[in-house]
Amino acid sequence: MLAPIKIRDASLKQIRHACSNCSLRELCLPVGLSRDEMKQVDQLVTQGRPIRRGEYLYRAGQRFHSIYAVRLGFFKTSVISEDGREQVTGFHMNGELMGLDAISTTRHTCDAVALEDGEICELPFDDFESLARRIPALQHHLYRMMSREIVRDHGVMLLLGNMKAEERIAAFLLNLSERFEQRGYSHSSFHLRMTREEIGSYLGLKLETVSRTLSRFQEQGLVKVQNRLINLTDEAGLRQLVSSCVRD
Amino acid sequence: MLAPIKIRDASLKQIRHACSNCSLRELCLPVGLSRDEMKQVDQLVTQGRPIRRGEYLYRAGQRFHSIYAVRLGFFKTSVISEDGREQVTGFHMNGELMGLDAISTTRHTCDAVALEDGEICELPFDDFESLARRIPALQHHLYRMMSREIVRDHGVMLLLGNMKAEERIAAFLLNLSERFEQRGYSHSSFHLRMTREEIGSYLGLKLETVSRTLSRFQEQGLVKVQNRLINLTDEAGLRQLVSSCVRD
DNA sequence: CGAGGGGTTGACAAAAGTCAATTATGGTGG
DNA sequence: CCACCATAATTGACTTTTGTCAACCCCTCG
Known part of the structure; x- marks a missing residue:
């Protein structure tokens, strides 16, 4: 699904410098940016914040400001029905995005909780969007990531339905x-x-x-x-x- | 979910002129564009093409070029497993988008077929993307529409799972x-x-x-x-x- | 007017859920 | 470090739900 990492050793070092977490870049962010563009992206991504097992990243109903990239750890997202029954909508690991569902309503529609200690990057969505306008590859990449989520969900529907x-x-x-x-x-x-x-x-x-x-x-x-x-x-x-x- | 239509009668006429199908605009496209922006969007959207019952809009595996907006009619999208079992992933009507799942792989991942005669708008995705860079509201709107699709899919997962x-x-x-x-x-x-x-x-x-x-x-x-x-x-x-x- | 697709219904089988008892496991405080 | 507790996991017996197979109806269309 994802473009494999094809980076020469020399430039790899540069990238590591520009973005302290390489797998984050590989999985969440487009490759082929100029150094300057990378710098802008890195400024946007706040440094990874440590998250404890059991800690909630966000809960359904909360106002939406950022999407989140898992830097390390293991998360689950779920919707809870009125009577307290839970439908887990996904498990998320290293390099995956969470919170994309909240864009449509400006409120989170599910809970996201850490299943083990980890580290998370927060990406303020407004800033992301305007940066995306200046960096086409970034804009396209987010469309791709959202599309991937839709494909994934269809896979789950097939699984659940058939x-x-x-x-x-x-x-x-x-x-x-x-x-x-x-x-x-x-x-x-x-x-x-x-x-x-x-x-x-x-x-x-x-x-x-x-x-x-x-x-x-x-x-x-x-x-x-x-x-x-x-x-x-x-x-x-x-x-x-x-x-x-x-x-x- | 969607912003209700709040358009004064006077400007409504303008909009009708600019985009021959009003419900398409209401549902698929952002409100609040300038006249010039609207004109650009309308140039992008090809005139509605008539579609016959049983006709396929696209099939899984085909190369992706455009997303589709239902102008009229009733469509279903589905994935077919190797052994021929079908999982319908959605029913789509007037004003809804199809084909968003294909962005991630540049190939369609499901079939889309008309369940009754209808009319479809094709939106070439590359053009859409570059126009979106010039019209922030358009860019944001597509993010919203994709996010809506994700939320919808989570709803189906809840239904199927619980x-x-x-x-x-x-x-x-x-x-x-x-x-x-x-x-x-x-x-x-x-x-x-x-x-x-x-x-x-x-x-x-x-x-x-x-x-x-x-x-x-x-x-x-x-x-x-x-x-x-x-x-x-x-x-x-x-x-x-x-x-x-x-x-x- | 007959064939075929879509729809309904019944009898039965299979799959998964429920309830309950029992056994691990891991974390915590003494 | 150990004992204990709460939580998680396993397993069995039984019930409920849904699927399967088959017969049949009805309507439309050629």
Whole structure:
């Protein structure tokens, strides 16, 4: 989906200097800016702010000022229905944007909370917009990022609308695996940052179903599960489970 | 969601002149542009092209050049999985945009097909983007429209993830009702443009479940169903069903 | 007027949810 | 460092919801 990083070593150093977090640039910001443009972007992005596990970035209903880029950590966004039931709308990691949904109403429409300690960049949206007018690549990049979010959501709709519990969970694990790998972590062994209930909420399943399905996967030798530690022992098998469906 | 139309009669005439379809402007384009800006926007938007029922606007995989604004008619967008299962991602009417998902990959990610004869405006995206740089309100408006799409998708995720068949269908009918009303049609009596199967695909249900649920609603006096003609006879009752996804 | 697509309905099967009991786990304070 | 508590996770028995398969109707269109 994203342009791979193709930066010569020499210029890499420059970029590191201009923006202290490289993966942020790779994932959130366009490549191919001039040095001057990069400097302007960096001035816009406030330095990463540390966030504690359990801390809310924003809550539904709050006034919208900024979008947020995850620099480090693991976040979830969710909408809460009146009776308190939660629908998790996404899990967000390193280099992903949050808060795009709030642009339309100037109020946040969901909650964003850190599932582990992390670091966040805040991008004041008004400033972003006017800067985007002067830097076409930046403008285009935000359109792309929003479009990506729409595509992602369509993928989730497909999952929720068409897939059985096993397929959903297999797809979920593979998706996490891929995203961890993109960030240089192991694709076959990772730690879930969320509870079974949160997984269930995201996938439209009850926590018991999530638990049972993971157990079954383990019996079948597809994964090894130790609480939140996941080992994908048969990725091909998992892929086969979802192969009937489109993945993002 | 959308800013209501607050235009004095005098200027209304001007606008009608500048853009032959008023509801298009109301829904798709920002208000408050100068006459000159409006003229530029209108030059960008090609005149509405007639579209026949069954005709495809674009298909998944095709190269992306333009976004589309529905001027008249009723469209569905859907992704098809490899094994041929369809997930309808949305129904689109008068004044709504389609194709925003394609920006991220420069290829369309879903199919868009007309469910009845209609008329479509094509907006070449490159031109749109550069014009947006010169007209801040236009740039902002597209960000808003994309954000709206994300919010809408989150709503569907909530529906698919948390609601029972009855709740989904009630929510679906009320949503259609509202959108028809916004466009000046009856909110209590309307014609479904899609089959039970397409409704089911959108709502994550089988067509039999859709049919049965509508029959049950009719027995309960909530609606009157004559094939595709729907009469909402107890909107409050429907609304109660949806909000009683509060069941605890 | 007959074929075919869309729609309804019934009987049954499968999937996931609910309730409840039990077992880990991790964080905290003594 | 350990014991304890609250929270998270697992598992089983049973219920509810939805899907599946099949028969049938109805309407339209060629």
